[in-house]
Amino acid sequence: MQRHTITPRNNWQAAVEKLGFGFHTTDVPYWDEKAYYEFSLSEITKIESATAELWGMCLEAVQYVIDHKLYHQFAIPEKAIALIEKSWNDDVPAIYGRFDFGFDGNNLKLFEFNADTPTSLFEAGIVQWFWLQDFASHKDQFNAVHERLIDYWKYLKPYLHAGILHFTCVKQSLEDLTTVEYMRDCAIQAGISTKLIFIDDIGWNQEECEFIDLEDQEIKNIFKLYPWEWMVNEPFFDQLLLNPQVYWIEPAWKMILSNKAILPILWKLYPNCPYILECYFEEENSLKDYVKKPIYSREGANISIVKNGQILEETRGIYGMEGHICQQIFNIPKFENKIPVIGSWIIGQQPSGIGVREDDSLITGNTSCFIPHLINN
Amino acid sequence: MKKSKVVTLVLITAALASCSKPEPSWDSNEVYMRSDTTANYTHTQGMHISPFLWYYAFRPYGMYYGGRYHHSGYYSSSLSERSNIGRSAMKGAAIRGGFGGSHSFSVSS
Numbered sequence: 001m002q003r004h005t006i007t008p009r010n011n012w013q014a015a016v017e018k019l020g021f022g023f024h025t026t027d028v029p030y031w032d033e034k035a036y037y038e039f040s041l042s043e044i045t046k047i048e049s050a051t052a053e054l055w056g057m058c059l060e061a062v063q064y065v066i067d068h069k070l071y072h073q074f075a076i077p078e079k080a081i082a083l084i085e086k087s088w089n090d091d092v093p094a095i096y097g098r099f100d101f102g103f104d105g106n107n108l109k110l111f112e113f114n115a116d117t118p119t120s121l122f123e124a125g126i127v128q129w130f131w132l133q134d135f136a137s138h139k140d141q142f143n144a145v146h147e148r149l150i151d152y153w154k155y156l157k158p159y160l161h162a163g164i165l166h167f168t169c170v171k172q173s174l175e176d177l178t179t180v181e182y183m184r185d186c187a188i189q190a191g192i193s194t195k196l197i198f199i200d201d202i203g204w205n206q207e208e209c210e211f212i213d214l215e216d217q218e219i220k221n222i223f224k225l226y227p228w229e230w231m232v233n234e235p236f237f238d239q240l241l242l243n244p245q246v247y248w249i250e251p252a253w254k255m256i257l258s259n260k261a262i263l264p265i266l267w268k269l270y271p272n273c274p275y276i277l278e279c280y281f282e283e284e285n286s287l288k289d290y291v292k293k294p295i296y297s298r299e300g301a302n303i304s305i306v307k308n309g310q311i312l313e314e315t316r317g318i319y320g321m322e323g324h325i326c327q328q329i330f331n332i333p334k335f336e337n338k339i340p341v342i343g344s345w346i347i348g349q350q351p352s353g354i355g356v357r358e359d360d361s362l363i364t365g366n367t368s369c370f371i372p373h374l375i376n377n
Numbered sequence: 378m379k380k381s382k383v384v385t386l387v388l389i390t391a392a393l394a395s396c397s398k399p400e401p402s403w404d405s406n407e408v409y410m411r412s413d414t415t416a417n418y419t420h421t422q423g424m425h426i427s428p429f430l431w432y433y434a435f436r437p438y439g440m441y442y443g444g445r446y447h448h449s450g451y452y453s454s455s456l457s458e459r460s461n462i463g464r465s466a467m468k469g470a471a472i473r474g475g476f477g478g479s480h481s482f483s484v485s486s
Contacts, residue, residue, distance in 0.1 A: 019386070019389075020386065117484045126384065126386070170484065176484055178389070181388060181389045184388060184389075185388040185389045198477070200477030201473060202473065203471035203472060203473045205471055212471055216471070226484055231476060234476050234477070234478060235476075235478070236476045298484070
C-alpha cells in the first residue's frame, strides 16, 4: 500500500457534481484527489478474503448473542428483542455493511463493522470509479459496488412484499440523501418500484394499523438510512411493533452487528483470527494500551486512546451512556502524515470493493477525507 | 475487479442536480403558507430545512381508491399542523413525525 501525491483534475468539482456528488467540500474538503492509494493485487486479495471470512464470523456471532441472550451487554432494550429475533429467524432482507480496517503492510485488523447505516457508498462505488477513468483508465480498482448492488436487489426482489420499496433518511443531510438516492437508483435498475420519503414524513394510519407515505400508500418494504438505536427510542417504535410484518432494511438483527459490543464477542469466539484485535467490555478490560470506544458512537465521537494508563488522544461527543469496549491499539503507519482506514464493503454475501478515508488524527472522524485508490497489477 | 460494463445511473444525477443550486435570495422569515385550501395561513418562522432541499418541501397529498389516485392537496412538514390539515379528514387520520424527531443530523458512519 502506497500513497501518491498527484495533481487533481482540472475543474474536478464540476466533474464530481455532474455525477450527483454535491457534498465533496464542506468547511474542509471531503473528497480529496490530491492523492491516491495504490494497492498490490495480493493486498487486495487479502482484504477481500478477510472481508468474506469476517462476514461469516459476524453471522455466527449474531447467532451466539441471540442463543445466549446477551442483549443487556449491547444495551438493547427488552422491547426490541422479539423484533430482532423475528427478523433473524425470518431472514429479512439485508443488503450491505462496511468493515473498517487498519493495515500496516502485513497485518490487516478490524476496527469496527458499520452494519446498519454505513455511508460513503456513493463515493466508493461511483465517484472514485469515474476518477479512475480520467486518471488511469488502464488500471484496475477493487470496486464492484455498483454491479453488486443492482444484482443483489434483483436477487432480493422476489423476497420483498409485493408493491413499492420505500427509501428513507433524514431531511437535513445531503450526504445521507445522496447515499439513499444512490441505493434507490440501483434498486430501480434492478426493476423494483421505489419511492423516497423522509423519515419524519412517515405516517401511521391508526385505523389500518399500517405505516403510510405522504400519499397514504402503505409502506411494506422500506430501506432506511436511520439507525435502529435511534428508532427504538422514538415514538413510532411502538407502532412498528404493532406491525412487525414490514420489511425494514437493514433488518432489526443488524442492531447486534452495528453495535461495538460485537467486537469483544468476536474476540471471545475467534481469538486466533488474524483480523480481530484483542477486545473486552470495559469492566473486564486487562489491556494497558487500548482504544476505548462507546458501544454506540458515530464518526469517531467519544473515543479515547490510552497508553500505559495515560490518555494520548480523545474526542468529544454525545455518546457513551450505554457503556464502552476497550480494543487493543493497532499502529497504522503514517503516509505523508496521514493515517488511512480502509472501508471494505460486503454486499449481499460478497466482498465488493473498498474506499479509503484518511485523517491527520489517529481517530477517523467526520472531517476525514475520502481518497481514491487503484490496483497496480 | 474491473467492472465489465459502463456504469449507468438512472436517477441520482438528475435528482440531486437541483441540490447544488445556490440559496434563494428571498427572506424566508416573512413567509406565510398553507398546504391545503381548507386550512389557515400561518407564519413560517424561517426555513426548517436546508435550502437545497426546499424543492422537496411540498409533497402531493392524496389517496388511492377505486384503482386510481385522487389528488387532495399538498403536505409539508415545515408548516404547522393547522396549515397542513385544515378540514381534510384524510390528513387528520394519520399521525406523522414519530420517527426522526430525536436526531436531525447526518447518520453517517
